[in-house]
Amino acid sequence: MNKLNPMARVECSNWPDVCGLNNVTMYPTLKIFKASVQTKDYLGRLDEANVLKSYFFQEVISSVIIGIFSDSMNADAIIFEEVSKHLAGSFLLGICIQECSNEALKTFGVKHSTIITVKWEDPYQPFVTFDGAFNKPTILSFLNKSSQQILPELNPASLPSLLGNSESIVMFFHQQDHPSKYAEIELAKVAARKQFDTTPITWVDASDKGHLGRKILSSYSLPVEGNIPQVVFLNRKTNAVCWYPHTPQFSESLLTDWLDATLTGRERSCADEVDTQENNGRFANLAEKDLIHRNDLVQKSCKMPSEVKDAKTWIRTRV
Structure with missing residues (x-):
């Protein structure tokens, strides 16, 4: 297994201890690991498209935003869908209605329609519940803040x-x-x-x-x-x-x-x-x-504009 081919096959008849430690009781079994830690068992269909979709979801996406509403015609749900269209490509958003809504409200311990940001890579704040007014500016502000880890790393990219x-x-x-x-x-x-x-x-x-x-x-x-x-x-x-x-x-x-x-x-x-x-x-x-120097080396995203001769002035206007 390597970064170019992030999949490995284990023959349990040859590696019974490995399969036993990972609670493999039926075949075939697909397990998804991240940073050497198992995140989940794959329970979906065993076809290329669905397996790759699940892998991408776990490997690349660090948070998901769920709108929980009684029905799709709910006024708050309509606003949430408008915000979702505006943020398409920036966040992974989904809407949960009817039976899904009832189950989600119990799971997250809330009693009314709301928006929840789930962050499975944040051990200190696994989810955040929206408690503001349902309007576009307030929701956008919430999504930008809540999708970040509660204690993020300060580095060139962040x-x-x-x-x-x-x-x-x-x-x-x-x-x-x-x-x-x-x-x-x-x-x-x-x-x-x-x-x-x-x-x-x-x-x-x-x-x-x-x-x-x-x-x-x-x-x-x-x-x-x-x-x-x-x-x-x-x-x-x-x-x-x-x-x-x-x-x-x-x-x-x-x-x-x-x-x-x-x-x-x-x-x-x-x-x-x-x-x-x-x-x-x-x-x-x-x-x-x-x-900024390190970011320039790693991502080439902070090139000094040629028209600005004083680098310090350029930095001061942006930091």
């Missing part, structure tokens, strides 16, 4: 969508150890709070010296060794950097209080504001040296 019009961002620097995992769980609880909806809370890999996370920490003059995991808040307007002062004590309550104090200007763990005209801002420098 940078533009995560920042958007946000005035601030939180970066969680972690490595592969138990303290980082515990801190991640607590921070995910904070990220799920609606009070911080406008501030993206992200994670950055800082496992090794060559990883982007360590370079970012160094650019903020923060000590790296012995200080990971670490949480940093960045104000994009003032370029002030605030670091979580209670490391290594991470709890939902401490993180919530710190972030609330930081957003309201009461936190004292912040570096002085940076003169954005003179220094071009810490985040702009970071984007120029690391994120």
Whole structure:
């Protein structure tokens, strides 16, 4: 099995231990794995089109948006269908009515027609329920936000969508150890709070010296060794950097209080504001040296326009 041919065949008479560990009791059996972890048993028709459709659905699509309504002529259902047409190709959307609707309402524990975003790759927020007014702008905003992981990775590809019009961002620097995992769980609880909806809370890999996370920490003059995991808040307007002062004590309550104090200007763990005209801002420098440069190498999607001679000016207008 390889990336070009992501299918493998196991002859159970030759590999009884493998088949036993995977609970194979009938033949043929198709199982779908992702990152070496089984996601589901394939129970559909054994023809090429349906097998490939199921594989593509599991491998490529990370979320699905379901509209749950009593019938297709419901006023809310009509609005949802209009939004679906507008977003065709950007999201995987489906509508659930009548018997399907009753079953879905019980499954997700809701009592009325609604929209649900299901995210099977997000362990901290497997689904999100829409509770706003049924109009096009509100639904579009919900779909864009709810389809993202509650604690997404900050990398060259995700940078533009995560920042958007946000005035601030939180970066969680972690490595592969138990303290980082515990801190991640607590921070995910904070990220799920609606009070911080406008501030993206992200994670950055800082496992090794060559990883982007360590370079970012160094650019903020923060000590790296012995200080990971670490949480940093960045104000994009003032370029002030605030670091979580209670490391290594991470709890939902401490993180919530710190972030609330930081957003309201009461936190004292912040570096002085940076003169954005003179220094071009810490985040702009970071984007120029690391994120945008790396994105250009990997995806060739951030080429500097030839008509703009001052690269720093170009970056500042977009970050």
